[in-house]
Structures are given as structure tokens and as C-alpha cells.
Amino acid sequence: MGKEYSDCYYCGGFVEERLIPREVRWKGQLLIFENVPIGVCTQCGEKVVKPKVAKEIDHLLEGNIQPTKTIQVPVYQYA
Numbered sequence: 001m002g003k004e005y006s007d008c009y010y011c012g013g014f015v016e017e018r019l020i021p022r023e024v025r026w027k028g029q030l031l032i033f034e035n036v037p038i039g040v041c042t043q044c045g046e047k048v049v050k051p052k053v054a055k056e057i058d059h060l061l062e063g064n065i066q067p068t069k070t071i072q073v074p075v076y077q078y079a
């Protein structure tokens, strides 16, 4: 098995793949994809998305897929 991710760009830590949610902005809307294979640095938590995965998400959205559920996202003001 080859190494899928190079070491973390920021801290040089080992990057392992996990299935985690990913936020995506699509046509002005905030969407969440669950169980996306994303590289996560085991030291600093930096996330690495493979171009192939990002492309696949775009592809799915262009195909007009239906969400499995809809959640409300709280919005806060900083000031």
C-alpha cells in the first residue's frame, strides 16, 4: 500500500485518512457532505482534501443529488 498523503505541510506530522464531514459552498448555500475521505494530520489536525475527492463532490452536486437530511445552521455575529 502506497502512501496516500504526504506529510503535513505545516508541521510535518503524519497524515491519515478519516471519514469526516466536509462543508461545501455551492451556489451561495452551505452544504455538508458526510463520510468524506479526508486526510487529517495526527499532530495539528490540518485537513487535506485530495483533488479527486473535491472533484467528485462537484460532480455529485452538478448531478442534482438529493440530501439525506437537512439541518439548521446557527449563525452568530462576531461584533
Ligand SMILES: [Zn+2]
Residues within 6 Å of the ligand: 008, 009, 010, 011, 012, 013, 041, 042, 043, 044, 045, 046
Ligand atoms: Zn500537521
